[in-house]
Amino acid sequence: MTGTVKIGSSQVTSTPLGLGTNKVGGHNLFDGLKDENGAAVVKTALDDGIGLLDTAYMYGLGRSEEIIGDVIQDYDRSQFVIASKAAQDPDNNLQPNNDPKFLKQSVDDALKRLKTDYIDIFYIHFPDTTTPKAEAVNALVEEKKAGKIKAIGVSNFSLDQIKEANEDDQVDVVEDNYSLVHRNAERNLFPYLKEHDISFVPYLPLAMGLLTGKYTRNDQNQFNQFTSDQYTSIMDALDTVKEIADKHDATIAQIILAWYITDPDISVVIPGARVADQVHSNAKALGIELSGYEFDQINHLFDQF
Numbered sequence: 001m002t003g004t005v006k007i008g009s010s011q012v013t014s015t016p017l018g019l020g021t022n023k024v025g026g027h028n029l030f031d032g033l034k035d036e037n038g039a040a041v042v043k044t045a046l047d048d049g050i051g052l053l054d055t056a057y058m059y060g061l062g063r064s065e066e067i068i069g070d071v072i073q074d075y076d077r078s079q080f081v082i083a084s085k086a087a088q089d090p091d092n093n094l095q096p097n098n099d100p101k102f103l104k105q106s107v108d109d110a111l112k113r114l115k116t117d118y119i120d121i122f123y124i125h126f127p128d129t130t131t132p133k134a135e136a137v138n139a140l141v142e143e144k145k146a147g148k149i150k151a152i153g154v155s156n157f158s159l160d161q162i163k164e165a166n167e168d169d170q171v172d173v174v175e176d177n178y179s180l181v182h183r184n185a186e187r188n189l190f191p192y193l194k195e196h197d198i199s200f201v202p203y204l205p206l207a208m209g210l211l212t213g214k215y216t217r218n219d220q221n222q223f224n225q226f227t228s229d230q231y232t233s234i235m236d237a238l239d240t241v242k243e244i245a246d247k248h249d250a251t252i253a254q255i256i257l258a259w260y261i262t263d264p265d266i267s268v269v270i271p272g273a274r275v276a277d278q279v280h281s282n283a284k285a286l287g288i289e290l291s292g293y294e295f296d297q298i299n300h301l302f303d304q305f
């Protein structure tokens with residue numbers, strides 16, 4: 001299996017492929033989800049050697065964590081990493097709350113739902129507008145000292161907010177929107193993160209399924225964030241990715257995931273899944289070795305983004 005990656009300057013290590021779980025119990029975010037499919041998604045990930053589960057209070061208002069908590073009782077806890085997040089305050093219309101007391105209570109609540117005694121990575125899911133960032137992070141430093149969490153993350157923070165949060169060099173990992181068709185983080189965040197030994201975990205790495213190749217040239221209405229020229233160039237690029245995939249006897253999604261796994265600027269890639277078959281297929285990305293030429297070729301195919 002592809003080697004492990006270290007999360008910032010923490011003691012946490014992970015496989016470079018994780019599982020995004022917003023469709024595991026995330027009934028408040030997506031229609032038509034079934035808890036039993038969610039449980040099968042998590043089980044398949046762990047059975048197939050995917051060593052990080054990325055969840056959050058926000059995914060089902062605790063339901064995703066509960067489903068994961070049930071499944072992991074049958075697995076060796078030392079063999080995988082759990083990342084969870086909090087900020088949305090149920091007592092204030094799910095508005096972001098980074099108050100130290102709220103964050104500490106959120107860690108305790110997540111531990112109960114996950115039925116575990118530590119969470120490997122805990123992220124502040126969104127910044128609020130009032131709490132000084134270093135104060136919010138310090139609440140998590142105390143949770144780390146208490147052994148309840150092992151690494152500290154922030155998500156959806158701007159560069160300035162990350163700098164403020166990392167005033168005392170305590171941030172281990174940043175999670176933000178990034179994919180081959182949404183590459184702003186390369187310019188905005190990567191230089192600071194590299195300089196400060198902070199890992200980067202991209203979310204929406206498959207651009208919500210677009211980068212699996214399952215959408216056609218007629219489906220642009222489902223991806224309004226792209227102009228029609230951009231959408232056409234994504235479709236053209238995916239045709240070339242398909243040629244590379246055929247050479248590896250792989251799928252487009254597997255090749256795209258292998259690209260992230262190969263990129264040293266990306267720590268753990270966490271594609272989501274609705275059903276177990278998707279996870280089973282995506283897990284095979286761990287066994288794909290792209291040549292340097294293929295890596296560069298895919299990089300250039302999407303360089304306008």
Ligand SMILES: NC(=O)c1ccc[n+]([C@@H]2O[C@H](COP(=O)([O-])OP(=O)(O)OC[C@H]3O[C@@H](n4cnc5c(N)ncnc54)[C@H](OP(=O)(O)O)[C@@H]3O)[C@@H](O)[C@H]2O)c1
Pocket residue numbers: 019020021022023054055125155156175176202203204205206207208209210212214253270271272273274275277278279281282
């Ligand atoms: N920190 C944050 O604020 C934040 C925000 C968003 C997400 N996240 C995290 O990041 C994770 C990844 O993002 P995401 O799940 O929203 O988007 P994504 O990884 O870009 O896309 C995942 C979706 O693509 C489809 N898919 C996956 N594998 C496939 C395959 N092999 N073949 C065909 N379709 C496939 C599935 O959707 P369908 O089957 O429904 O098409 C799946 O739910 C989330 O699960 C969550 O853990 C974090």
